[in-house]
Amino acid sequence: xxxxxxxxxxxxxxxxxxxxxxxxxxxxxxxxxxxxxxxxxxxxxxxxxxxxxxxxxxxxxxxxxxxxxxxxxxxxxxxxxxxxxxxxxxxxxxxxxxxxxxxxxxxxxxxxxxxxxxxxxxxxxxxxxxxxxxxxxxxxxxxxxxxxxxxxxxxxxxxxxxxxxxxxxxxxxxxxxxxxxxxxxxxxxxxxxxxxxxxxxxxxxxxxxxxxxxxxxxxxxxxxxxxxxxxxxxxxxxxxxxxxxxxxxxxxxxxxxxxxxxxxxxxxxxxxxxxxxxxxxxxxxxxxxxxxxxxxxxxxxxx
Amino acid sequence: xxxxxxxxxxxxxxxxxxxxxxxxxxxxxxxxxxxxxxxxxxxxxxxxxxxxxxxxxxxxxxxxxxxxxxxxxxxxxxxxxxxxxxxxxxxxxxxxxxxxxxxxxxxxxxxxxxxxxxxxxxxxxxxxxxxxxxxxxxxxxxxxxxxxxxxxxxxxxxxxxxxxxxxxxxxxxxxxxxxxxxxxxxxxxxxxxxxxxxxxxxxxxxxxxxxxxxxxxxxxxxxxxxxxxxxxxxxxxxxxxxxxxxxxxxxxxxxxxxxxxxxxxxxxxxxxxxxxxxxxxxxxxxxxxxxxxxxxxxxxxxxxxxxxxxxxxxxxxxxxxxxxxxxxxxxxxxxxxxxxxxxxxxxxxxxxxxxxxxxxxxxxxxxxxxxxxxxxxxxxxxxxxxxxxxxxxxxxxxxxxxxxxxxxxxxxxxxxxxxxxxxxxxxxxxxxxxxxxxxxxxxxxxxxxxxxxxxxxxxxxxxxxxxxxxxxxxxxxxxxxxxxxxxxxxxxxxxxxxxxxxxxxxxxxxxxxxxxxxxxxxxxxxxxxxxxxxxxxxxxxxxxxxxxxxxxxx
Numbered sequence: 001x002x003x004x005x006x007x008x009x010x011x012x013x014x015x016x017x018x019x020x021x022x023x024x025x026x027x028x029x030x031x032x033x034x035x036x037x038x039x040x041x042x043x044x045x046x047x048x049x050x051x052x053x054x055x056x057x058x059x060x061x062x063x064x065x066x067x068x069x070x071x072x073x074x075x076x077x078x079x080x081x082x083x084x085x086x087x088x089x090x091x092x093x094x095x096x097x098x099x100x101x102x103x104x105x106x107x108x109x110x111x112x113x114x115x116x117x118x119x120x121x122x123x124x125x126x127x128x129x130x131x132x133x134x135x136x137x138x139x140x141x142x143x144x145x146x147x148x149x150x151x152x153x154x155x156x157x158x159x160x161x162x163x164x165x166x167x168x169x170x171x172x173x174x175x176x177x178x179x180x181x182x183x184x185x186x187x188x189x190x191x192x193x194x195x196x197x198x199x200x201x202x203x204x205x206x207x208x209x210x211x212x213x214x215x216x217x218x219x220x221x222x223x224x225x226x227x228x229x230x231x232x233x234x235x236x237x238x239x240x241x242x243x244x245x246x247x248x249x250x251x252x253x254x255x256x257x258x259x260x261x262x263x264x265x266x267x268x269x270x271x272x273x274x275x276x277x278x279x280x281x282x283x284x285x286x287x288x289x290x291x292x293x294x295x296x297x298x299x300x301x302x303x
Numbered sequence: 304x305x306x307x308x309x310x311x312x313x314x315x316x317x318x319x320x321x322x323x324x325x326x327x328x329x330x331x332x333x334x335x336x337x338x339x340x341x342x343x344x345x346x347x348x349x350x351x352x353x354x355x356x357x358x359x360x361x362x363x364x365x366x367x368x369x370x371x372x373x374x375x376x377x378x379x380x381x382x383x384x385x386x387x388x389x390x391x392x393x394x395x396x397x398x399x400x401x402x403x404x405x406x407x408x409x410x411x412x413x414x415x416x417x418x419x420x421x422x423x424x425x426x427x428x429x430x431x432x433x434x435x436x437x438x439x440x441x442x443x444x445x446x447x448x449x450x451x452x453x454x455x456x457x458x459x460x461x462x463x464x465x466x467x468x469x470x471x472x473x474x475x476x477x478x479x480x481x482x483x484x485x486x487x488x489x490x491x492x493x494x495x496x497x498x499x500x501x502x503x504x505x506x507x508x509x510x511x512x513x514x515x516x517x518x519x520x521x522x523x524x525x526x527x528x529x530x531x532x533x534x535x536x537x538x539x540x541x542x543x544x545x546x547x548x549x550x551x552x553x554x555x556x557x558x559x560x561x562x563x564x565x566x567x568x569x570x571x572x573x574x575x576x577x578x579x580x581x582x583x584x585x586x587x588x589x590x591x592x593x594x595x596x597x598x599x600x601x602x603x604x605x606x607x608x609x610x611x612x613x614x615x616x617x618x619x620x621x622x623x624x625x626x627x628x629x630x631x632x633x634x635x636x637x638x639x640x641x642x643x644x645x646x647x648x649x650x651x652x653x654x655x656x657x658x659x660x661x662x663x664x665x666x667x668x669x670x671x672x673x674x675x676x677x678x679x680x681x682x683x684x685x686x687x688x689x690x691x692x693x694x695x696x697x698x699x700x701x702x703x704x705x706x707x708x709x710x711x712x713x714x715x716x717x718x719x720x721x722x723x724x725x726x727x728x729x730x731x732x733x734x735x736x737x738x739x740x741x742x743x744x745x746x747x748x749x750x751x752x753x754x755x756x757x758x759x760x761x762x763x764x765x766x767x768x769x770x771x772x773x774x775x776x777x778x779x780x781x782x783x784x785x786x787x788x789x790x791x792x793x794x795x796x797x798x799x800x801x802x803x804x805x806x807x808x809x810x811x812x813x814x815x816x817x818x819x820x821x822x823x824x825x826x827x828x829x830x831x832x833x834x835x836x837x838x839x840x841x842x843x844x845x846x847x848x849x850x851x852x853x854x855x856x857x
Binding site for chain 1: 652654678679681682685686688690693694695696697698707708710711712754757758761
């Protein structure tokens with residue numbers, strides 16, 4: 001009995017009001033009731049996640065708004081300064097402002113992550129949908145190929161691809177994207193297979209729908225929601241993996257500000273200047289967590 | 304047995320103290336728009352050894368009441384007022400930990416759905432043993448012995464083998480027996496049976512209810528039976544409590560409630576329940592056969608094999624079924640799950656190619672159709688599914704759902720399409736306001752109406768209804784059946800009605816085929832089959848219809 005009980009309970013606990021209204025609503029608002037409802041519906045964690053993402057995206061788009069320092073040219077006699085009023089996050093061994101380097105690095109890291117997820121999403125989902133809706137031999141061939149892709153350790157695979165394509169931020173992103181094709185393909189296929197087996201798809205065929213129409217009208221829209229939530233989840237993972245490649249020296253070449261590279265460069269001075277590795281590390285963690293939180297909220301809305 | 308309550312059967316003349324007393328119970332759920340009360344001032348008594356049935360349609364609060372008794376309300380639910388007294392002790396305010404001490408030992412639950420209520424990764428034996436372990440009932444060897452004893456007691460064959468099997472290796476009825484074994488393991492004083500047989504076939508339902516009855520008599524356990532089926536309640540309960548909208552409409556001894564229902568709602572329930580339907584005193588007024596003896600469907604020795612596992616092994620799902628259906632009449636295919644009735648229907652609609660045999664629909668041989676011809680053929684025959692929650696695309700609006708079949712064939716101009724959708728929606732009795740909504744905003748009955756509208760929008764000749772009313776409440780079921788009847792009169796439709804529910808079949812059909820393990824064991828006009836069943840299986844099916852005991856006397 002208790003077994004049943006705990007299962008039912010844990011499922012429901014997630015939906016219970018984990019989050020109360022974050023701030024008492026202002027009395028001056030005219031449509032008080034409606035406003036109250038909006039505020040109550042907000043989840044502080046999710047708001048924070050969107051806030052972090054917004055800032056990082058703004059950094060990537062308009063880095064000059066946030067800092068007056070250059071990301072690549074250092075200031076003489078300002079090497080390895082601890083965080084202070086002039087340099088909020090300190091400077092590195094060449095006298096470059098760390099905050100500026102993080103801000104300018106956002107563009108490289110984010111665009112890399114988007115390219116990576118884009119490659120995985122487009123190629124993987126297409127393969128998955130083709131496999132799931134064609135079934136039979138085509139399905140077998142595609143999915144065994146995907147299995148081969150899955151069987152190679154991801155980091156090893158992306159390192160090999162970078163070596164084949166040549167070093168650089170774009171190539172690193174493509175390499176990371178290729179490793180996620182397999183997961184996207186598997187997810188998309190399982191969703192398509194699930195939706196295909198549903199009564200409403202059969203009913204659509206039964207009312208005279210052709211294969212193409214049913215695919216476009218029912219199978220695609222109903223199977224893509226979890227793929228999109230997964231893509232948001234992959235965004236965080238891609239930032240992490242691109243940073244890993246950058247750290248290992250397979251990503252952007254040195255003067256370029258890139259988060260993984262920042263961590264790697266700071267490593268040499270970790271005893272004297274801890275902030276050089278710690279702060280970019282924290283930024284990566286925050287962005288990854290935010291991406292995960294946002295993807296989780298997608299999953300919930302569609303569930 | 305160290306159970307605190309002594310539950311030896313008490314002599315009938317001794318006034319029995321209530322075992323369970325619910326007084327002024329109010330339960331609410333916290334939703335997105337505040338707190339909503341769903342159970343209001345429910346009072347009821349359960350005496351030792353008695354069966355009390357909580358009857359009502361879905362949303363009437365019957366399950367919520369039962370859950371409140373055992374402290375299993377969903378996380379957002381709360382008992383707001385009232386008391387739940389078990390042997391005089393109020394347990395309504397108890398914590399989960401306190402409740403754990405009585406759950407299983409003094410009150411136990413038989414859940415609704417045997418397919419999802421067992422843990423798929425544990426053996427049957429381990430799951431029965433769990434309740435004994437939790438309440439520390441002896442050593443390992445003793446528990447193992449007791450598990451076998453319990454499995455034997457609930458009528459499972461080869462209990463030693465069953466204890467080692469996993470849930471997926473057992474049928475629905477067997478799983479329900481396992482759940483009953485878990486519920487009676489500690490000989491509780493009260494068993495709450497939440498729709499224990501709704502997911503089962505009639506014949507299995509009868510056996511399971513018989514088993515509960517027998518165990519109740521043997522152990523003197525009281526049963527709180529939650530059911531939507533007044534027929535089941537009439538057969539099994541001493542007391543009936545009728546709930547609607549969270550309020551008690553009426554309660555009293557079974558015979559009294561059935562014979563002299565006081566509330567309007569009970570009278571309606573009695574009238575709607577097909578199993579209690581007094582065998583339709585007025586014969587259905589049949590629409591005169593439209594064009595002589597024209598057959599809308601003719602099935603000739605249909606055989607359907609499925610290969611299982613390797614290519615060699617073949618499972619014969621349908622074995623030599625033949626029948627004809629006259630235009631404008633209703634033919635029913637009856638049988639338990641696994642009898643091949645749905646397979647037959649799917650072959651007729653053209654979703655699969657039969658292994659052998661011929662199917663003529665409106666003079667067209669379905670078995671040889673493929674490609675574009677098959678697609679054009681779909682205009683003639685449409686299928687309505689059992690579960691209206693699964694047969695409508697959750698992302699489409701009602702308008703899009705009903706419009707879709709029109710888009711598949713010679714496209715009409717937009718206004719004509721809209722006009723047609725509006726007309727068909729009115730035909731099935733839905734307000735125009737639902738057009739912009741998504742299926743999830745509709746009730747089960749409304750959804751089934753949408754499914755019927757979608758099927759009818761192409762003006763088909765034949766409608767195949769695959770258990771189309773089985774998932775619905777009795778009242779809604781009666782409404783849908785009335786709608787189907789009316790549509791048949793107006794449009795001259797031919798129905799192929801697939802069902803396991805003989806009571807419904809008797810109401811709606813003209814002719815019937817009874818299937819058992821893929822073979823047709825009986826067929827003919829409905830009254831003939833009911834009054835002079837040609838096979839022992841048909842007789843068994845008829846005797847399993849609930850609601851015959853209570854009604855038989857008067």
